[in-house]
Amino acid sequence: MNLTETIKHEHLELLRGVESIREAGDLIGVTEDRVWKARVNEVLEFLQHQLIPHAKGEDDLLYPNVGRLMGSPDATRTMSRDHVEVMELTHQLERGMEEPDQRMIRRLLYGLYHIIRLHFAKEEEIYLPLLGSLDAERAEDLLATLEAHL
Ligand SMILES: [Fe+2]
Numbered sequence: 001m002n003l004t005e006t007i008k009h010e011h012l013e014l015l016r017g018v019e020s021i022r023e024a025g026d027l028i029g030v031t032e033d034r035v036w037k038a039r040v041n042e043v044l045e046f047l048q049h050q051l052i053p054h055a056k057g058e059d060d061l062l063y064p065n066v067g068r069l070m071g072s073p074d075a076t077r078t079m080s081r082d083h084v085e086v087m088e089l090t091h092q093l094e095r096g097m098e099e100p101d102q103r104m105i106r107r108l109l110y111g112l113y114h115i116i117r118l119h120f121a122k123e124e125e126i127y128l129p130l131l132g133s134l135d136a137e138r139a140e141d142l143l144a145t146l147e148a149h150l
């Protein structure tokens with residue numbers, strides 16, 4: 001797989017977890033409390049141990065390269081800001097689950113879901129095509145670094 005395929009593939013693997021965020025929101029108030037709470041705890045696991053590490057890997061390795069290609073290190077700041085928002089909302093969700101209020105938990109889950117879906121679309125539709133213009137050697141290097149990190 002080349003660089004863009006590898007990143008798309010990683011997103012594809014994360015997508016099931018992203019959908020489970022919305023599904024957990026749909027269950028709140030519909031199922032017994034213990035059922036939806038267990039699902040929200042799975043969502044938290046996914047966010048903390050899969051999605052956020054993926055985002056941090058991008059901040060460290062991927063975005064600096066995209067920034068160079070776009071001619072400015074500031075070019076990816078809006079994307080990193082999305083990551084910060086996801087981390088903040090995850091934190092709020094974790095805290096919220098200590099004494100869960102159904103409406104607030106649902107709001108956080110749907111908010112996270114839409115921010116992440118839009119963020120993935122921006123990466124795939126706008127940033128990945130740019131990486132296609134890297135010369136072969138640099139693309140290889142970046143791929144090797146990303147794979148070592150994953
Ligand atoms: Fe990202």
Ligand SMILES: [Fe+2]
Pocket residue numbers: 011054058120123
């Ligand atoms: Fe990503």
